[in-house]
Amino acid sequence: MSVQVEQYKAILAELHQVTLVAVSKTKPAEDIETLYRLGQRDFGENYVQELLDKQAKLPTDIHWHFIGHLQSNKVKYIAPFVYLIHGIDSLKLLKEVDKQAAKCNRRIDCLLQVHIAQEETKFGLDATELAEVVSALPQLPNVRVRGLMGMASFSEDLAKVRTEFASLKKMYDRFAHQSSDWNILSMGMSGDYKLAVEEGSTMVRIGSLLFGARQNKA
Numbered sequence: 001m002s003v004q005v006e007q008y009k010a011i012l013a014e015l016h017q018v019t020l021v022a023v024s025k026t027k028p029a030e031d032i033e034t035l036y037r038l039g040q041r042d043f044g045e046n047y048v049q050e051l052l053d054k055q056a057k058l059p060t061d062i063h064w065h066f067i068g069h070l071q072s073n074k075v076k077y078i079a080p081f082v083y084l085i086h087g088i089d090s091l092k093l094l095k096e097v098d099k100q101a102a103k104c105n106r107r108i109d110c111l112l113q114v115h116i117a118q119e120e121t122k123f124g125l126d127a128t129e130l131a132e133v134v135s136a137l138p139q140l141p142n143v144r145v146r147g148l149m150g151m152a153s154f155s156e157d158l159a160k161v162r163t164e165f166a167s168l169k170k171m172y173d174r175f176a177h178q179s180s181d182w183n184i185l186s187m188g189m190s191g192d193y194k195l196a197v198e199e200g201s202t203m204v205r206i207g208s209l210l211f212g213a214r215q216n217k218a
């Protein structure tokens with residue numbers, strides 16, 4: 001069995017007031033059921049088709065978090081049920097979520113993804129783009145932006161990772177006054193969640209520590 005049940009319980013016990021999103025991408029539905037039976041309801045997925053397949057066969061009270069890079073043309077497939085979209089990295093994408101949410105007669109919760117890593121490859125808004133998106137929110141009544149999401153550099157240099165998390169927390173605090181909906185800071189993965197929590201994370205996204213290593217999806 002690849003699900004690390006003891007590890008799951010240990011992580012839950014050390015997180016106080018921090019939501020654990022169990023990142024189940026590439027893992028079978030049975031692994032999700034194992035944690036579901038222990039009470040876990042928040043699961044994170046990165047790929048639209050895989051999420052649709054799992055959503056169709058798993059319990060309806062699961063909170064599905066979309067944490068991957070979302071293409072605008074795929075928003076319509078997840079709009080009816082997605083619980084929180086973590087990776088909003090352009091105004092264009094947020095406008096499409098707003099449009100699809102209206103069609104479903106719902107408001108969709110979203111996080112704005114900020115580029116904090118020094119690496120070039122990661123998606124996300126810079127500080128200027130973030131301010132632009134925030135100022136457009138009054139025109140997007142069908143989305144509710146709850147806060148920010150970010151990924152630190154994949155690095156052994158813990159001081160660097162900590163600095164990146166701290167910079168995200170700073171941006172999060174800067175916009176916190178703009179609405180009472182703003183109360184989620186999604187940062188921290190298997191390798192760096194402890195640091196992230198120390199720096200103010202309210203939501204961690206943990207995959208491999210719970211479900212074992214993944215095969216790379218090429």
Ligand SMILES: *Cc1c(COP(=O)(O)O)cnc(C)c1O
Nearest residue numbers: 023067189190191205206207208
């Ligand atoms: C895959 C993924 C995670 C989980 O990564 P682990 O290192 O396995 O914990 C978290 N966040 C995002 C955005 C991911 O793509």
